[in-house]
Amino acid sequence: MTGLRSATRAAVAAARLVVVKVGSSSLTTAAGGLDPDRLHALVDALAARRATSSVVLVSSGAIAAGLAPLGLARRPRDLATQQAAASVGQLALGHAYVESFARHGLRVGQVLLTADDVVRRAHYRNAQRTLSRLLALGVVPVVNENDTVATDEIRFGDNDRLAALVAHLIGAEALVLLSDVDALYDGDPRLGAARPIEEVTDAADVADVDAGASGSGLGTGGMASKLAAARLASVAGVPVLLASAAAADRALTSADVGTAFTASGRRLTARRFWLAYAADSTGILTLDEGAVAAVVARRRSLLAAGITAVSGDFQAGDVVDLTDPSGRVVARGLVAYDSTELPDLIGQSTRDLPAEHRREVVHADDLVALAHG
Numbered sequence: 473m474t475g476l477r478s479a480t481r482a483a484v485a486a487a488r489l490v491v492v493k494v495g496s497s498s499l500t501t502a503a504g505g506l507d508p509d510r511l512h513a514l515v516d517a518l519a520a521r522r523a524t525s526s527v528v529l530v531s532s533g534a535i536a537a538g539l540a541p542l543g544l545a546r547r548p549r550d551l552a553t554q555q556a557a558a559s560v561g562q563l564a565l566g567h568a569y570v571e572s573f574a575r576h577g578l579r580v581g582q583v584l585l586t587a588d589d590v591v592r593r594a595h596y597r598n599a600q601r602t603l604s605r606l607l608a609l610g611v612v613p614v615v616n617e618n619d620t621v622a623t624d625e626i627r628f629g630d631n632d633r634l635a636a637l638v639a640h641l642i643g644a645e646a647l648v649l650l651s652d653v654d655a656l657y658d659g660d661p662r663l664g665a666a667r668p669i670e671e672v673t674d675a676a677d678v679a680d681v682d683a684g685a686s687g688s689g690l691g692t693g694g695m696a697s698k699l700a701a702a703r704l705a706s707v708a709g710v711p712v713l714l715a716s717a718a719a720a721d722r723a724l725t726s727a728d729v730g731t732a733f734t735a736s737g738r739r740l741t742a743r744r745f746w747l748a749y750a751a752d753s754t755g756i757l758t759l760d761e762g763a764v765a766a767v768v769a770r771r772r773s774l775l776a777a778g779i780t781a782v783s784g785d786f787q788a789g790d791v792v793d794l795t796d797p798s799g800r801v802v803a804r805g806l807v808a809y810d811s812t813e814l815p816d817l818i819g820q821s822t823r824d825l826p827a828e829h830r831r832e833v834v835h836a837d838d839l840v841a842l843a844h845g
């Protein structure tokens with residue numbers, strides 16, 4: 473794959489703010505310790521790009537970097553030992569980045585996020601503000617999940633998704649996913665002959681590609697999580713390049729390696745992106761066909777008359793999923809009633825409702841239709 477230069481690749485090469493995510497397997501040795509040579513090579517490529525663009529690094533590797541110091545032969549299965557390994561490894565990782573970026577006269581700042589930090593609106597804004605300030609101060613933010621406190625329920629579990637969310641959160645113009653594989657293939661390359669895919673114009677088209685069951689054994693993501701992250705970034709209007717960490721310099725200069733994912737969606741405002749993709753939903757409203765058409769095609773508010781069923785336990789102001797009659801999620805929104813109030817209202821036209829219950833169930837301003845359901 474040489475000399476490739478699509479509009480998407482040009483956009484990645486020219487992006488003034490780029491999020492770069494690197495996986496555990498690209499930073500560590502098979503024995504489970506940081507690999508200084510590969511880390512330095514990555515940092516050299518980031519520092520070179522930093523001359524023309526702002527860069528945010530989302531780095532995995534805390535758990536992997538903690539294995540050797542703790543005498544663990546492989547990634548532990550239980551959460552507590554993973555968290556202990558991450559606690560030891562994150563310091564080693566941070567230290568290695570401080571020293572490596574210092575070779576280029578660059579400072580780094582550590583940002584450890586939990587799912588809550590991008591799911592809850594107030595936290596989302598905090599993360600946004602901190603990252604912007606770090607960038608304004610000329611610092612390279614190094615982001616990871618806060619593994620030591622994240623519990624099973626609140627783990628992102630994979631930094632590919634975290635990187636896509638961060639890319640939108642800070643208004644990045646490109647997302648570069650660096651892994652131990654040099655491209656997306658039409659099947660798991662570990663299993664035999666597979667062909668690289670150079671350009672993906674609609675990430676939904678490759679959702680069926682065999683992406684293997686799991687990743688390298690050091691990280692958690694695997695190719696499936698990279699595809700999901702690429703799709704998330706793409707629908708949010710951010711072009712994505714997936715390439716090998718060994719080719720980080722070319723990925724970050726000419727962008728003529730790996731697989732490029734075109735940005736298919738319109739860029740959503742931070743609030744609408746948060747609503748559509750980051751926030752946790754606490755309930756489901758099932759819509760009849762007329763309401764689906766009104767909400768999705770005509771961007772109207774959702775009225776009680778078009779709702780056929782309500783499930784979940786939520787309060788006014790919470791995020792709920794809106795589904796079509798078959799159960800497919802077609803939109804998300806901030807609901808204006810508690811779940812206990814709605815059963816008496818649904819299916820009734822507004823004029824038949826008491827005056828205090830005539831407001832929309834989800835106002836059009838608080839509603840986002842989902843492009844791919």
Ligand SMILES: Nc1ncnc2c1ncn2[C@@H]1O[C@H](COP(=O)(O)OP(=O)(O)O)[C@@H](O)[C@H]1O
Binds near residue numbers: 494683
């Ligand atoms: N269709 C595919 N195309 C490319 N790689 C794939 C595919 N299916 C499975 N893989 C595997 O996914 C691995 C990358 O995932 P992972 O090891 O989790 O990366 P990282 O640590 O960079 O997040 C590759 O090493 C590759 O063997």
Ligand SMILES: N[C@@H](CCC(=O)OP(=O)(O)O)C(=O)O
Binds near residue numbers: 532535693
């Ligand atoms: N937060 C974890 C990494 C989780 C993860 O997504 O790993 P990877 O698939 O290697 O990107 C860590 O630092 O070990």
